[in-house]
Amino acid sequence: MNLSSANSKISAQRIVGFSREKNALFQWLAAPDAGSQIFSVTGIGGIGKTTLLTELNAGARRTSTRTLWMDGQICLQTPGAFLSCLEMSLEIEYGLTRATDETMLAYAVRELTRQRTVLIIDNCEHIDYLESWLLASLLPRLAEAECLLILASRRGLPTKWHSHPLWSKRIHSYPLELFSREEIYEYLQDSGLSPVLQVDIVQKTGGHPLLLALTLDMLLRQEPERQEREYQLPGILSAELLKEASSPFMYEALQLLSLLPAADQTILNQLLAHPLSASEYAELSRLSCVRTSMNGLCLHQLVSRMLREDYQRRDPGQYHRMRSRTLELLTGRFPASNTLQQMQIAAHVLELYREQLPVAGTYTDFSTVRTQERQRGYEPGDLPYLHRFLEASLARSDWQSELIAAGEHHALLEDIAAHDPGSIVVLCNSSGIPLGFSAGLRLHALTLPLLDRYAPAHRELLGELAGPLYSLPAEAADTLFILLAAVDTEQPYYQPEELGAMLLQSWLVYTSGGLRTIVATADNQLNLLLPLLGFQEQIQSRSKQVAPTGLIVWDLDFRQVTFEVWVQRVFQLAVQAPEAVLAEEPQSLDWKDVKQIVQHLYKDALLEEIPLVQRLGLAGEYVRQQVQHILTDKQPPYPLTELEQSLLRESYLQKNYRKSQLAEAFHMSRTTFYRHSRLAFIHLGYVLTRVLRDIDLHGDR
Template sequence: MNNSSAGPISHAQRIVGGTREIRALSDWLETPGEGMQIFAVSGIGGIGKTTLLTKLAAEARGASVRVLWVDGQLCLHTPRDVLAYLDMSLETEYGRVRRADETLLAHVIGELYRERTVIIMDNCESLARSESWLLAQLLPRLQDSACLLVMASRTGLPLHWYTDPMWSGRIQSFPLELFTREQIYEYLQDSGLPDRLQQDIAQRSEGHPLLLALTTDLMRRDGTDQMEKVVQLPRILSAELLREAADPYMYEALQLLSLVPAADQTMLNRLLKHPLQAAEYMALSSLSCVRMVPAGLALHQVVGRILRDDYKQRDPGEYNTMRWRALKLLIELYPTADRLRRMQFAAHALELYREQLPAAHQYVDFSGVHGQEQRQGFGPEDLPYLHRFLEVSLSRSDWQSELVKAGEHHRLLDEIAKWSPMSILVTRNTDGIPLGFSAGLWLHAETMPLLERYAPLYLEMLGKEAEELRTLSSESADTMCMLLAAVNVDQSFYRPEELGAELFQSWMIETTNGWRAIIATEDPQLHMLLPLSGFQPKPPQPSDRHQPGMVVWELDFRQASFDRWVERVILQSAPQQELAAELPPVPWDQVRSLLQHLYNDNLLRSLPIVAEAGMSGAGMRDLMQTILTAEPPPYPLTELEQHILRESYLRKNHRKSQLADAFHMSRTTFYRHTRQALEHLGHVLAGKLNGFTTKNN
């Protein structure tokens, strides 16, 4: 459901979903005489509770059933408020006027027995104030009435409602979830927006209905080039999501929960300025966007992303500081964590810091496929799908291991399914249907003959190590060789690169469990991507002269530690990270102004930031050119970001749309990278200007 609080329902806020709830309402309409029933609707802010209630109300009215809409924010403070609100609704909407000698309670109960009624009670977060009276006084008097009470709140009904002898069998629970990708496109189908922009919106909204509605409305109202305004949406959404976290300690704790995969009270208190007491920790656990997990409390994935975006916009200096502290804590805990938590740490690190990965390819944008899609092991029933994906991939000359013999790819897949099924990772949609896969071989004595048969050049690339692997038992295998990967390019809900990114992420996460991943390729894009993601080239073998562009890359977690991998790949340099976080960055819009006027000394000299630094226009130009051509780029600027800014502001040979195509990005993605590049350049510039000022003083 999209959230009707975003405004009147237009196309951009059309009602999608609700099939399960409408079916339950239809069942109730068709089976009178069962006594009062309760529907409990729950979900995080913006998930679409109010919109679902609107749809249920319309369905009930369409069936000629009386509907009373009650706002829990206004009526749940006292029992009299509840009765007065129902009395007012009965009078104003249906003309049922209470007699002067009749009490409120008698009038309301009499009316609800007189006619079949659906009572819709929205915003029930204040239920506790009148809950005991409802359970002990009002509802027992209505247990035999032909009423349906629909109660919507962020956290749902308390547990004791479900164990109450009178009501336990009369409650149906409807927790609302994020939109599936199919529902997102159903919502967008009549929007009039270009297909490419619909794909951008589908990926960016991550299935959150309110974010989807606001982004779509913005694009339809202000045009497809107004992506700059999209970055303001996290602030709007964070305000909506944090309405229930009124206390400052909860707000701070939620921000920090967005920076870790999960945290117990002790872990949170190591990061918080004001440690939580036990009662405060339990109150935090009761929020709709927080769930209890074995490691403590975890924040809803999309809520975490929204809160991080807002945090970064409001206070980038503090955000960077806390992000680094959170990561150092994960590094500290990693050695003693079990296998599952280690995978969670790695997944969270990739998600949390993916904006700092040198995104030379969209295969490192892990934002599109998440939660609802399933990353599962392989089953024999998957093979027809995987062969179909593989066939299309081969026909399009997409990447497959260049060392696999021509015409042998399908037979190799069958052999991997037989001998090494655990090395096949499958991404599925919400119905469990495969969307893509990657397949390799765990290298040991039983699988090396397969490598020799189907990819003999691999053995030459491995050199002497191949002989050692021929004698290794399957129980001792710790190296996985990636051979095949393909995604379903015939479906329209996901971009191929989104699914590719998910497969790459899954493979990276699996590797952090302490084994080695190897891949041989001559693809220039992979040559750029793999080393920036922590892979190292194996020393060339004499046979490599037959494969001049071929490199064997390896990511070896048998030797590398999690902290070194994070530092090398994501943080680049821990001391630089801390230094960058200490200085407030130059705002990104000021950085953009500097770059826009870089070749006009008069305009450049008139900018406040140049005047305050006591620099000439030529001096500032030289500084910016030095930063944008330095090798390697100064942290936190990445090579890709440096390249984007050089092409956009130093060379200026292409329009933005042409640059987006040149970088293999949509315009939306290109804008996001450009904005991020300006922010990172602001951090670098702050340090340089601080050094310049100190030197001249």
């Protein structure tokens, strides 16, 4: 991605990535008999296609290879436009002119076959206008030449190209992906921004090159003391998408797709105010951020998240109504879905309602979980990584050290890898390098002896549950006992809590397919969190005679509990009717106004000088009393959560700690702390909106 910075700390343009594509170009240039080939560069808007073409253009020119650049928006309208653009490019770049008695096509073929040539065409969205002419008239004449066509578009070449008997074998596809964490930090390394702000940028931009470039440029134009943490990004991506989604109904359909893991035309039309025709559905499927799956259309993950955030901010009432309807639809489809589809639905529901997950600050913030950091099964080459993660975890006395006999953790990992490798889930980066893992045993007659050896207290902890498992055949095993988990705390690109959230998400998704998951822990955070995520406590685990103090056994049994019941248990606040309450409310107060009120809460005179308070004609004392009541109420009013209430109370009412100390007290990074603080102000704004509406209705001030 290209970076032109106004800040003196970045003295030159910065290009990150593209090694795969540049290597492919250099191999073609170096081949003694390269032959004509096609490079198809694809990706969503702002992903860096034009930047890559610029790099390939410069690389080809450095080798003195004839290189031509054309704009598909102009040259792909008609054959005449294509040949005219090519003729103009040859004249401008190389001073070549066509003889008056030579046809344009003959001239183009002669020049493209006379010497090795790289022809770059950007913006090939409408190459289908010319594909018949290109495949029938021009390209056959180039088949024996040495001509490389580099074509960039959002969706890629039409099907006819990939099924062509000659050219299908010469097409090399290069879909551009979001920046990896390593590439993002490489991009930011000379920016001069603080490490805390860099982490915030990493999480907010999600690796989207355009968002990253615009965000960095915006921040570097500000004075260091004015660089704001609370910048807004979804609108940037929304504007980019609107260039493709030219009609309002199309953008409405994109918003709805952001709430669903996948949807066909029938499902979309059940929810859309403007049902899509067959041609409109086909048009939607051609957008760069949309792909077609077995279950319908899917939205690009980052685009989906950004659109949801934008949707929620612009129209919170409608957003919550539509989210509730999609949740009903997903839970209704769950029982009839296959295991893979069920796992996809579960993962999407966790993402859709992540801001309402309890104590989300530490283990359940799934906002940065991306497909690039994916989970997979265990591979033998992973074992050295897993041992290293485990050793570092044991040095910190993490939760898995409590049940396993002292000194036996590494031996247990070796035995799990040898006897039950399918119970190991490995979290890895985009290059396949492990970042963390969880491992356990699927309980049956062949694995229970391992528990006897490594976790001798398990019989008493599991109680009557353990007995029947000793005679259970391996093929009937449906209970997974999580025994080990660790993440890579030495790498610089991911925070431990991010990796922990990814592992927890993998547990929940994996379990939703009909398994029972058992976890034994004395970790206070997990013991608070697990029951709120639907885990049930095994009462016998409280016995001090059989287990270390504080060790509790939890299980989540999807063999007995249906997905719908679990959803209602975990997201009870979200599934019940508060959406209807929000829908009836006026627009919420701006969170910045709410923050200003809370910051001056104990200064009634200053409160009365705040423009919002003046517009409402309220006394400072009254505003203070209302906010104090909200933040000290035993049951915080929806949508303010207990965590958010506690966070605001500690920060602005009690003021016993500095912000950095508060972040540590809430087991959050400072970046996560600030993100939740802002969400707390937004939710407090909804509550104050209701309070002030009641004032207008009843005149009680």
